[in-house]
Amino acid sequence: MPEDRKPVSPQNPCPFLRALVAEGLLSDQYEPLKHLSDTIRTVARTGDGTAELHATPIILIALVANGLSPLQLVRTRVHGVHLSALRGGPLDKKGAGSGILDQSSRFDQSQLDRMATFGSEKVDANGNTEIGLNLAEITKFMNANFARAKGRRRLIDRRLMDGEFPILLRVMGKQGRDARYLSIAELKTLFAERRLPERMLRPLG
Numbered sequence: 300m301p302e303d304r305k306p307v308s309p310q311n312p313c314p315f316l317r318a319l320v321a322e323g324l325l326s327d328q329y330e331p332l333k334h335l336s337d338t339i340r341t342v343a344r345t346g347d348g349t350a351e352l353h354a355t356p357i358i359l360i361a362l363v364a365n366g367l368s369p370l371q372l373v374r375t376r377v378h379g380v381h382l383s384a385l386r387g388g389p390l391d392k393k394g395a396g397s398g399i400l401d402q403s404s405r406f407d408q409s410q411l412d413r414m415a416t417f418g419s420e421k422v423d424a425n426g427n428t429e430i431g432l433n434l435a436e437i438t439k440f441m442n443a444n445f446a447r448a449k450g451r452r453r454l455i456d457r458r459l460m461d462g463e464f465p466i467l468l469r470v471m472g473k474q475g476r477d478a479r480y481l482s483i484a485e486l487k488t489l490f491a492e493r494r495l496p497e498r499m500l501r502p503l504g
């Protein structure tokens with residue numbers, strides 16, 4: 300691992316947070332909710348779409364991420380969210396998602412290949428073509444993931460999905476000729492190497 304990269308716990312299944320931990324922008328341990336939200340919002344602005352994310356939903360999601368009991372909610376509020384303890388928490392879909400990271404947070408190329416089958420050829424701002432997914436394609440992909448998980452899914456899982464890839468599209472999506480899309484090549488870098496695209500973060504130095 301290059302010296303500037305930080306290790307990330309397999310108990311953190313969120314590909315976006317994993318990249319921020321690896322970059323050293325977030326702690327793998329307890330993250331105060333305000334710092335977590337400020338960091339996510341700052342990074343989101345470095346994307347092509349200069350996405351302006353609201354702080355409240357980020358803070359609410361993080362508040363419940365380690366457990367919903369009153370005692371746990373107070374603990375999270377006071378000490379911050381424990382990013383190395385997200386697995387098994389209320390947001391863990393336990394395999395009802397894309398499966399690109401398995402239950403031990405190992406990258407599964409076959410599941411990224413499956414995601415690519417929901418996409419189509421896109422032309423980026425430089426005129427290069429690549430496979431990517433726009434919002435309509437992402438929605439079909441999420442519906443298929445939910446359908447695939449029949450018998451082991453919760454109703455809330457489909458709602459949770461709306462806060463994952465569609466938000467990633469706003470943050471990390473590329474502006475194509477017709478619409479924004481998530482590049483499969485960039486998703487591989489994110490999920491497998493825990494890196495955001497080169498073009499992001501640069502403005503943060």
Ligand code: HEM
Nearest residue numbers: 312313315361364385390391392393396397463464466467
């Ligand atoms: C802008 C902010 C965020 C983005 C773009 C984002 C994006 C994503 C994406 C794309 C996934 C993968 C879903 C899949 O593979 O099906 C995911 C999973 C997950 N995220 Fe995030 N996330 C964000 C913030 C957060 C926050 C603040 C938390 C909690 C503190 C969180 C917790 C999780 C968890 C627990 C999972 C695993 C869900 C599962 O079991 O599939 N994420 N996120």
